Amino acid sequence: MKTVTTLEALRAETDQLRASGRLALVPTMGALHEGHLTLVRKACSEARHVVVSIFVNPKQFGPNEDLDAYPRQLARDRELLEAEGASLLWAPTPDEVYPAGYATTISVEGVSAGLCGANRPGHFDGVATVVCKLFNQVRPDMAFFGEKDWQQLAVIRRMARDLDLQFPHADAIRGVPIVREGDGLAMSSRNAYLSVEQRRQAAALPAAMRRAIAALAKGAESATALEQLSSDILKAGFDSIDYVELRDAETLAPIHGPLDGSRLFVAARIGGTRLIDNMPLV
Ligand code: PAF
Numbered sequence: 001m002k003t004v005t006t007l008e009a010l011r012a013e014t015d016q017l018r019a020s021g022r023l024a025l026v027p028t029m030g031a032l033h034e035g036h037l038t039l040v041r042k043a044c045s046e047a048r049h050v051v052v053s054i055f056v057n058p059k060q061f062g063p064n065e066d067l068d069a070y071p072r073q074l075a076r077d078r079e080l081l082e083a084e085g086a087s088l089l090w091a092p093t094p095d096e097v098y099p100a101g102y103a104t105t106i107s108v109e110g111v112s113a114g115l116c117g118a119n120r121p122g123h124f125d126g127v128a129t130v131v132c133k134l135f136n137q138v139r140p141d142m143a144f145f146g147e148k149d150w151q152q153l154a155v156i157r158r159m160a161r162d163l164d165l166q167f168p169h170a171d172a173i174r175g176v177p178i179v180r181e182g183d184g185l186a187m188s189s190r191n192a193y194l195s196v197e198q199r200r201q202a203a204a205l206p207a208a209m210r211r212a213i214a215a216l217a218k219g220a221e222s223a224t225a226l227e228q229l230s231s232d233i234l235k236a237g238f239d240s241i242d243y244v245e246l247r248d249a250e251t252l253a254p255i256h257g258p259l260d261g262s263r264l265f266v267a268a269r270i271g272g273t274r275l276i277d278n279m280p281l282v
Helices: 007-018 032-045 074-084 124-140 148-162 189-193 194-201 205-217 222-236
Strands: 002-004 021-027 049-054 088-090 140-148 175-176 240-248 263-272 271-280
Touching: 002 007, 007 021, 007 088, 007 175, 021 032, 021 124, 032 049, 032 074, 032 140, 049 074, 049 124, 049 194, 074 088, 074 194, 088 124, 124 148, 140 148, 140 205, 148 194, 148 263, 148 271, 189 271, 194 222, 194 263, 205 222, 205 263, 205 271, 222 240
Parallel strands: 002 088, 021 049, 021 140, 049 088, 140 175
Antiparallel strands: 240 263, 263 271
16 A cells, blocks of 8 residues: 655546546545454445545534644554555645645534534535545545534535536445444544543443433333433533534534434534544434
8 A cells, every 4th residue: 555645646646546446535544443454344345446535524613622642653553554455555744634724724614513513613625625625636436524523424415416517326425324333432533632530431322322222112202202302411421512413414414303314413522632423313
């Protein structure tokens, strides 16, 4: 697996790879875990060549967020990707992605509003902007994203449709189901921030979500089930809740009536760490 850090080298390598088969892109910010590797494996099973990008995108971090602290472990990530059979690692510097004079931002309305968009102003503008650039840089036939960031996936799909980004197939932007630890916690690079005690407490989040979903399936009122869920999360040791919401899985519109097609979304903070999760209703 080669590593390239300049656009010029990326273009040369991807032109060559594309000539001999389908090219998949797995965009990441590194600090790879089993969730990312699942994306890479899925991509390897569907495309001849897999390009993985590792870029901690400054534009998607707010002023008080963890840009500087975000885990960076390129050598280890490289070994993991090599073992999975990825073809190319695209690891640009911030200056390569946003050179002096860079001035363009992509803003996707609607699906970006609410949920993480409300708590992290500008976050999805940063995501949409960098993902659009990654699509243009790599020009993949398909791209793979984790469903843990369900809203992010919705934003990227909306952007690709709205900007007529060209892919050979309609379902080129693929979502891959959340990969969970043995105790149910959704895998995330940010789990590395948790102390041993916080890590133990964090498992209560998906467990409480499952209980809420079971209560809803038995006919509980949405407001009652969500209140109970919030109370369970705080009792388990979380410090605060950013949101606990039911939204339409496709449009992300808030749910006011019947729950068909809706999904449960949660973001909560433990210590300085913000964890998100989402699950379908049963
Ligand atoms: O999900 C992520 O890791 C990032 O938001 C992404 C899609 C790589 C864009 O920086």
